[in-house]
Each structure stands twice: as structure tokens, then as C-alpha cells.
Amino acid sequence: xxxxxxxxxxxxxxxxxxxxxxxxxxxxxxxxxxxxxxxxxxxxxxxxxxxxxxxxxxxxxxxxxxxxxxxxxxxxxxxxxxxxxxxxxxxxxxxxxxxxxxxxxxxxxxxxxxxxxxxxxxxxxxxxxxxxxxxxxxxxxxxxxxxxxxxxxxxxxxxxxxxxxxxxxxxxxxxxxxxxxxxxxxxxx
Amino acid sequence: xxxxxxxxxxxxxxxxxxxxxxxxxxxxxxxxxxxxxxxxxxxxxxxxxxxxxxxxxxxxxxxxxxxxxxxxxxxxxxxxxxxxxxxxxxxxxxxxxxxxxxxxxxxxxxxxxxxxxxxxxxxxxxxxxxxxxxxxxxxxxxxxxxxxxxxxxxxxxxxxxxxxxxxxxxxxxxxxxxxxxxxxxxxxx
Numbered sequence: 001x002x003x004x005x006x007x008x009x010x011x012x013x014x015x016x017x018x019x020x021x022x023x024x025x026x027x028x029x030x031x032x033x034x035x036x037x038x039x040x041x042x043x044x045x046x047x048x049x050x051x052x053x054x055x056x057x058x059x060x061x062x063x064x065x066x067x068x069x070x071x072x073x074x075x076x077x078x079x080x081x082x083x084x085x086x087x088x089x090x091x092x093x094x095x096x097x098x099x100x101x102x103x104x105x106x107x108x109x110x111x112x113x114x115x116x117x118x119x120x121x122x123x124x125x126x127x128x129x130x131x132x133x134x135x136x137x138x139x140x141x142x143x144x145x146x147x148x149x150x151x152x153x154x155x156x157x158x159x160x161x162x163x164x165x166x167x168x169x170x171x172x173x174x175x176x177x178x179x180x181x182x183x184x185x186x187x188x189x
Numbered sequence: 190x191x192x193x194x195x196x197x198x199x200x201x202x203x204x205x206x207x208x209x210x211x212x213x214x215x216x217x218x219x220x221x222x223x224x225x226x227x228x229x230x231x232x233x234x235x236x237x238x239x240x241x242x243x244x245x246x247x248x249x250x251x252x253x254x255x256x257x258x259x260x261x262x263x264x265x266x267x268x269x270x271x272x273x274x275x276x277x278x279x280x281x282x283x284x285x286x287x288x289x290x291x292x293x294x295x296x297x298x299x300x301x302x303x304x305x306x307x308x309x310x311x312x313x314x315x316x317x318x319x320x321x322x323x324x325x326x327x328x329x330x331x332x333x334x335x336x337x338x339x340x341x342x343x344x345x346x347x348x349x350x351x352x353x354x355x356x357x358x359x360x361x362x363x364x365x366x367x368x369x370x371x372x373x374x375x376x377x378x
Contacts, residue, residue, distance in 0.1 A: 023277075029302040030265040032258045058248035059267070066252045069221045076219040078248070082290065088212075101271065113218040 001041050001175040005188055007034060008154065008176055014184045018128075018156070019100065026153065027060035027125055032067065038175060039068035042123065042151040045173040046072075049148045052119045053077060055140070057107060057132055061124040064153060068123055077114065079107040079136060088112060092142045096135035099128065107135050114143035127152040127174060130161020137170075149173060157189050190230050190364040194377055196223060197343070197365055203373045207317075208289065209343065216249035216314055221256065227364060228257035231312065231340040234362040235261075238337045241307045242266060244329070246296060246321055250313040253342060257312055266303065268296040268325060277301060281331045285324040288317065296324050303332035316341040316363060319350025326359075338362060346378050 013021045025031040051072050056065035057079040065076045082105075091108040098105060114120070122136050133150060140147050149171030155162050157177040165172050177189040201211045214220040240261050245254035246268040254265045271294075280297040287294060303309070311325050322339060329336050338360030344351050346366040354361050366378040 023299065024301065025264075028266065028269065028299055030255055030258075030267070032255055032265060033262075035255065036259070059251060059269070062248060062251045063255045063265070063267075066219060066221055066224065066256060069219075070225070070256075073222075075214075076221060076252070077217065078219070078252075080217065080248070110212065110217055112213070 001038070003037055004034070004041075004153070004176045007031075008178075008186060012186060014181045014186065018159075018181065020154065020156070020178065020181070020186065022154065026064075030063050035064060035067040038064060038153060039071050041175055042068045042121075042173070043071035046121060046149060046151065046171075049121070049171075050119050051121045051148050053114075053121075054123050055079065055109070055114075055120050055136055056123050057081070057136060060126075064125055065123045068151070072121070077109060079109050079139065081105050081107055092139045094135040094138040094142075096131050098131065107132075107139070109139055109143070111143070114140070114145055116144040118143075118145045119148050120145045121148045122150040123152075124150075125153045126156070127154070127161045127165075127172075128156040128159045130159075130164050133161060133165060151175075154178065190227070192226055193223070193230075193342070193365050196220075197367075197375060201375060203370045203375065207345070207348075207370065209345070209367065209370070209375065211343065215253075215342065219252050224253060224256040227253060227342060228260050230364055231257045231310075231362070232260035235310060235338060235340065235360075238310070238360075239308050240310045240337050242303075242309050243312050244268070244298070244303075244309050244325055245312050246270070246325060249315075253314055254312045257340070261310070266298060268298050268328065270294050270296055281328045283324040283327040283331075285320050287320065296321075296328070298328055298332070300332070303329070303334055305333040307332075307334045308337050309334045310337045311339040312341075313339075314342045315345070316343070316350045316354075316361075317345040317348045319348075319353050322350060322354060326354075340364075343367065 088110040155174035344363035
């Protein structure tokens, strides 16, 4: 997606430890008009699929998923990362290791909001090692939902999350795939 | 907001400890068309104000803020609750006690995304004791931003968060104010 790549080049930056900072428009401050273009592009790429619901994970996936959901006209469910008195006791769970946070955490979705046979599209902001995506796939398997595919805004092509997912014959659509980062310069595939 | 109150009556429920569960449409599973009506209503209530940016707090505030931002045509910034390698070192911070999680946590906004003199509208899903809102107000004060007002989807009128905020002469617009909960029944003001 050309507009997105241009924006990453213009406003993104590379931080220590292979981290791409896009927090001026994607995951801290949010440019909602860019998100609308991203939502339209996801709809274009999954236009032929039957989708009942979009699944994402808190926190930064939520903004992308709800804006995209307007084009699919389906509800969004987001997996929760922290325990809360608000959450149902009956949940599907999976354990996920986060490199950016440096710890394992449990993600949870109430059993009420994932029904057997539902057609689910996963949407998230980043795909790197793919741990969050694998956690969501694990939850969908437990819930016996049909996975339609995965839509990612930025994939780090030099890490193996995307490779692992494509190996499973899952339809993975990443709007910008970063091939490498050289001296602070971002190079796309 | 009548549509919202009807939806709370229809799909909301009361759980132990004065907790209102609206996770089938607002803060776990999300009805994006309802969020659009909520966004329009916030725009109507703050139509006369100059607003540069919407500030919210992760996680469930994000969905509401980004959908509402489409009607204001401004960017969203969300305060982060957890430490992350992605976050800038230079942040405005405040400590917030969460009753639903039973602990104190630090909320943070990068100094890059709140500039002195910017006109900020705060949007969040719930107002109960007002601890999260006070944390956001504290951050705006530190950043020397102008607070335009606060838009809340559901206010628990029987807790004192709203009272404390109105005492400070802040324009507070809550789309549904719950007066009390009686034997699992929700009664609006």
C-alpha cells in the first residue's frame, strides 16, 4: 500500500533493537484518515471472503480494527491482555511472549463472543515474531471458529512471524513489508 | 442519548461490586455502528468548540475515540498504561488507581503529542470514581494544553467522579448517566 509506505518513510523512524517507531500516526498518536485508507485496503484484499467478525488484540490493534470494521460492517472483538473484574470467567486463553515488553502475558476472549463456525478476520498493527498472531490463532482454534485470514499493517519481513503463518497456508495480507533496516533507513520488500 | 440507554437496558447487565457489564457492545465486543452514533452525538455536544486533538486512554477508550474523531476530523492520542520499549523516554505521567483492576498504574503520553496551547477533548467509555479522568487532566495540565471538555459514554452517577469534575467547572458530557442499580436493574438519571 503505497500511501502507507510513503508515510512510514516520512514519519517513521528506527529505534534500538530493530524497533520501528510509527507512534506519530499509528500506535500512540493516531491519524484517523490514514486508518480509513488502511481499512478500505483491507476490505479490498478480503472482498471475496465471508467475514462475520474481526478479532484484534489490545491496545493498538483496536483503532485499526474498528475503523476497518466500518467497511466490513461487522463487529470487532478484542483480546484482553490484563485481568479485569469486568471480564467473564469463561474465556478462551493463550500465552504470548512480547519482545517489546519483555514478558509473557495471557490473552483472553470471553467465550460469549467467539462462536463455533464463525468466520473471523484477524487484524493487527504489527507482525514481527508473530507471537501475538499465534496466540489469536490458538484462541480461534479453541473456539472452533473459521479463520478467514490475517490483515497486518506493518510486517517486519526480516523476522519469521510472516513465514511461519504463510507455512500454515493462512491468507496473510500485510500492507507494508519491511525487508530490512539499514543505518536507520527503512527498506521495503 | 436515547439509543444508548435502550441498548444498555437491552444488552447490559449488573455484576457484583457495582460493575455494569456492557462488554457485548462497548468494551470487549464492539458494535461499530453504535459507536458511530456515539461519535455523532459527541460532535453535536461539542460542535461549538475548537478542538485540535482527542485524548483517551487504553484500551477501551481507543475504539470510541477513533470513531468519534472521524466527526471532529482531528487526530487521537491515547495514554498508555504499560511500559513499552516503543514509548519515548520523554513522557508526561500520572498515577491512577483502578478499582476494576485493584491496583495503581502509571499512565503516560509522549511529550511529542501534546503541545502547549493545544485544545484537547478527552473521551472515555466510563466515568465512575473519575480516577482515569483525573489522571488525564493532570497530564494535560503538565503539558499546558487547553481542556475543551470531557465526553463520556456511561457515567455512574452514584459514584463521585462526575461531581468532582463538574465542581472544577469542566464541561462534562455523559451520554448515559446511571442513577442507581436496583436488584440488577439499571435506572438512568
